[in-house]
Amino acid sequence: MDLNQWFEKAMSPEEYIKGMEKNKEGFLDIYESFQAPEDTAFYEKIKEKSLRAIVLTEDWCGDAMLNIPILLRLSKKANIDVRMLLRDSNLDLMDQYLTNGKSRSIPIFIFIDKDGNEFAKWGPRADVVQQFVDEKRASLPSKDAEDFEEKSKELYKSMHQAFQEKTEFRPEVYQSIKNALNK
Template identity: 55%
Template sequence: MDLNGWFQKGMTVDEYINAMNRNKEEMLSIYEQFALKEDDRSKLAALKSKGLRVIVLSEDWCGDALLNNPVLLRVAEAADIEVRFLLRDQNLELMDQYLTNGTSRAIPIFVFIDQEGNEAGVWGPRAPKIQALVEKERATLPDKDAEDFQEKQMALYKGLAKRYQTEPEIWQTVADSIISTLLK
């Protein structure tokens, strides 16, 4: 299937949100609180004439999707980018074309396409600065063989999820990274 076909197969924003079973309130909370800076809105307005669209490979249980998807929605609104969601686990044929480090089905992945269905840019699963934050936090974990590894890893992910939901600087970091991809 070509990218236009994948886009057509995707769920609209409302369909995706209505189908969410996990992290719905958290994602919507970020969406409601986050606003683009005027400078960013101006940069994105210049993209309106391009007629870009975006395929979002995602799952509602994903903590990175909880953070990145609402920021993308604000960016898409400012640039008149139509958004369609595909669930990763039901669309592995497409997902496997966008593996992180060639091996990982990390999400979300944003595939920006033009009206002809040509790839115009790919973003995800994290902004580089957020990836660095996650790696720094992971470095504090004990060995995977340690008795308390699982417990400490879960606590780390809960802490990151809380920060994702409450720190506007993190939202802006994600927006900056997505906008940078779009303006390349």
């Protein structure tokens, strides 16, 4: 299946949000509170390319909760038509966009031109957010430790909360997406 077909198969952001069962409140809070900066020259440059975006996501993902609202704000200014595909139902596409060649990390943003050619891809995290996650994960006990599972759950809960509360991540995510598109 080519990328145009994946795009046509995907749901609108509104359909995705309506169907969210997890992280909807955080997602909407980030969307409402983040405003894309005045970046007219960049938006005009992107508008000329007539890009569309396919987003591989799942509503339980904290990274998706943080990143997708920022993409939606940017896409509104740059006239990028965004569509969503659930990762777990679209593994054929997901497996073409593995992180480090092995992980089905999300979200993944696949930007395509009017002919369905990949223009750019982004995801799953901005570098600053990845550093934050790496530092947090470094505090975990080894995987064979008795309390690993408990500590992992605590860690992911605290990271999820940080993604909602650390507003300083938001401009970093915006800039990271912008950098991927600036080619």
